[in-house]
Amino acid sequence: MASNTVTDAPATQSKAQLAYAFLKARISDGTFTPGYRLVLGQIARDLNVSVVPVREAIRLLESEGLVTFEHNIGAQVAMHDETEYLYTMQTLSVVEGVATALSAPHVTVDDIARARAINAQLIECLNHFEPHRFTALNLEFHAVLFENCPNPHILDLVHRGWGRLTVLRDSTFSFVPGRAHASVREHEEILELIEANADPLDIELAARAHRTRTLDAFLAYQENKHVQESRHS
Amino acid sequence: MASNTVTDAPATQSKAQLAYAFLKARISDGTFTPGYRLVLGQIARDLNVSVVPVREAIRLLESEGLVTFEHNIGAQVAMHDETEYLYTMQTLSVVEGVATALSAPHVTVDDIARARAINAQLIECLNHFEPHRFTALNLEFHAVLFENCPNPHILDLVHRGWGRLTVLRDSTFSFVPGRAHASVREHEEILELIEANADPLDIELAARAHRTRTLDAFLAYQENKHVQESRHS
DNA sequence: CTCTTCCGAATCGTATACGATCTGTGATAC
DNA sequence: GTATCACAGATCGTATACGATTCGGAAGAG
Numbered sequence: 082m083a084s085n086t087v088t089d090a091p092a093t094q095s096k097a098q099l100a101y102a103f104l105k106a107r108i109s110d111g112t113f114t115p116g117y118r119l120v121l122g123q124i125a126r127d128l129n130v131s132v133v134p135v136r137e138a139i140r141l142l143e144s145e146g147l148v149t150f151e152h153n154i155g156a157q158v159a160m161h162d163e164t165e166y167l168y169t170m171q172t173l174s175v176v177e178g179v180a181t182a183l184s185a186p187h188v189t190v191d192d193i194a195r196a197r198a199i200n201a202q203l204i205e206c207l208n209h210f211e212p213h214r215f216t217a218l219n220l221e222f223h224a225v226l227f228e229n230c231p232n233p234h235i236l237d238l239v240h241r242g243w244g245r246l247t248v249l250r251d252s253t254f255s256f257v258p259g260r261a262h263a264s265v266r267e268h269e270e271i272l273e274l275i276e277a278n279a280d281p282l283d284i285e286l287a288a289r290a291h292r293t294r295t296l297d298a299f300l301a302y303q304e305n306k307h308v309q310e311s312r313h314s
Numbered sequence: 315m316a317s318n319t320v321t322d323a324p325a326t327q328s329k330a331q332l333a334y335a336f337l338k339a340r341i342s343d344g345t346f347t348p349g350y351r352l353v354l355g356q357i358a359r360d361l362n363v364s365v366v367p368v369r370e371a372i373r374l375l376e377s378e379g380l381v382t383f384e385h386n387i388g389a390q391v392a393m394h395d396e397t398e399y400l401y402t403m404q405t406l407s408v409v410e411g412v413a414t415a416l417s418a419p420h421v422t423v424d425d426i427a428r429a430r431a432i433n434a435q436l437i438e439c440l441n442h443f444e445p446h447r448f449t450a451l452n453l454e455f456h457a458v459l460f461e462n463c464p465n466p467h468i469l470d471l472v473h474r475g476w477g478r479l480t481v482l483r484d485s486t487f488s489f490v491p492g493r494a495h496a497s498v499r500e501h502e503e504i505l506e507l508i509e510a511n512a513d514p515l516d517i518e519l520a521a522r523a524h525r526t527r528t529l530d531a532f533l534a535y536q537e538n539k540h541v542q543e544s545r546h547s
Numbered sequence: 548c549t550c551t552t553c554c555g556a557a558t559c560g561t562a563t564a565c566g567a568t569c570t571g572t573g574a575t576a577c
Numbered sequence: 578g579t580a581t582c583a584c585a586g587a588t589c590g591t592a593t594a595c596g597a598t599t600c601g602g603a604a605g606a607g
Binding site for chain 2: 176
């Protein structure tokens with residue numbers, strides 16, 4: 082009866098979810114670049130579904146800010162000016178900060194150990210540097226620290242922030258590899274704060290500053306690049 | 315050509331938006347109480363539209379957390395346990411705090427004057443206390459202080475927080491009228507911090523604490539009520 | 548040569564239709 | 578009397594269909 086391609090779990094998966102996953106994947110991996118026009122009928126044909134579920138998926142992505150939508154015009158992958166990255170990082174610095182602080186009391190010694198192991202991999206990664214891998218590990222590290230946040234709204238905001246970030250820029254560390262060294266050091270500092278049952282506000286501000294510094298490093302790099310470019314002209 | 319009932323602006327309003335506004339209004343004013351089953355066909359008939367736009371509106375409301383949705387089962391107005399209010403207030407305290415701090419440098423003397431005027435109305439309101447009016451003015455006051463926030467994401471989160479709050483509880487001050495007096499005093503303190511160009515972090519924490527205290531007051535009231543109830547039994 | 552106007556193709560928004568799934572009720576077995 | 582099963586009504590999910598709107602290019606006026 083339930084004859085599905087792979088497993089039975091997604092057998093009950095709606096076509097809307099299928100379309101959503103399809104579009105999100107294509108946007109994330111860069112197949113659909115910012116500004117790309119998302120035509121309902123075309124996508125529907127590609128997926129062998131009707132336009133209705135595709136439409137639903139697009140509206141969902143719109144509410145997450147990954148695509149923009151205009152009445153009677155259609156959808157396109159959201160365009161990002163440089164400020165977009167700035168705003169997303171700033172927002173994430175705030176929500177990830179509180180999430181980490183609220184999570185701290187629920188972090189077990191086992192969690193700390195796992196985080197240290199991941200940070201060790203990050204340090205090891207510094208030698209033969211791969212920005213993409215570094216960023217993936219970096220998320221893993223922070224996820225251990227904020228996933229215990231008891232407030233589901235804040236946790237959701239953190240997830241959305243990371244989601245947007247991966248769409249906006251594959252890895253900040255591609256641009257500012259130097260930041261990676263400081264980053265792993267700060268990770269250890271944050272771990273020590275949590276271990277010491279530090280004041281939640283201290284943990285929050287440390288986590289926030291950690292992210293803000295990555296942002297600042299990128300902004301400084303960009304500033305510098307612009308200066309160099311203007312010298313050539 | 316564009317012959318509409320009232321104005322021309324909503325002439326281009328889609329039926330999906332109509333359904334969205336209709337549902338949101340009914341949920342906010344309490345016609346549809348938490349747990350109320352939202353049947354697509356029924357709502358569609360009431361609005362003289364088909365189920366498609368209604369469905370779209372409901373999915374939007376779902377993404378905002380106002381309704382819950384289950385595959386092949388349907389939607390109902392989101393149920394709120396007590397923790398829901400707690401989590402929403404906590405989240406709002408954080409995002410409103412940063413929004414206020416980020417907004418502060420862009421607040422003009424004129425804005426400050428407007429805020430003071432609103433706070434004066436709040437003080438005046440303390441005599442013949444109407445919780446609903448007080449809450450509306452309270453939002454107006456804070457809106458003046460955070461609307462200048464340059465980060466659109468954070469601003470959006472603040473708006474969503476307030477939106478959820480009005481759905482969850484008409485007015486916290488109905489339960490804890492005593493909190494209103496302290497509240498208006500803290501308003502003045504926040505205004506003075508902004509006027510003095512205080513450290514953004516100080517402004518942020520003041521704004522955050524202001525909201526947290528309202529939450530704490532409610533929790534204390536509730537605690538007290540439960541104690542009294544258990545005495546009767 | 549340039550600007551305006553008009554028309555057709557492409558796409559969107561929504562109505563209708565129909566198969567799939569769930570829920571509750573009544574009949575049957577133990 | 579209770580538990581299980583089957584069936585019917587209700588509702589959901591999606592396909593198809595069609596009017597409405599937009600956009601781009603061709604035709605014509607200046």
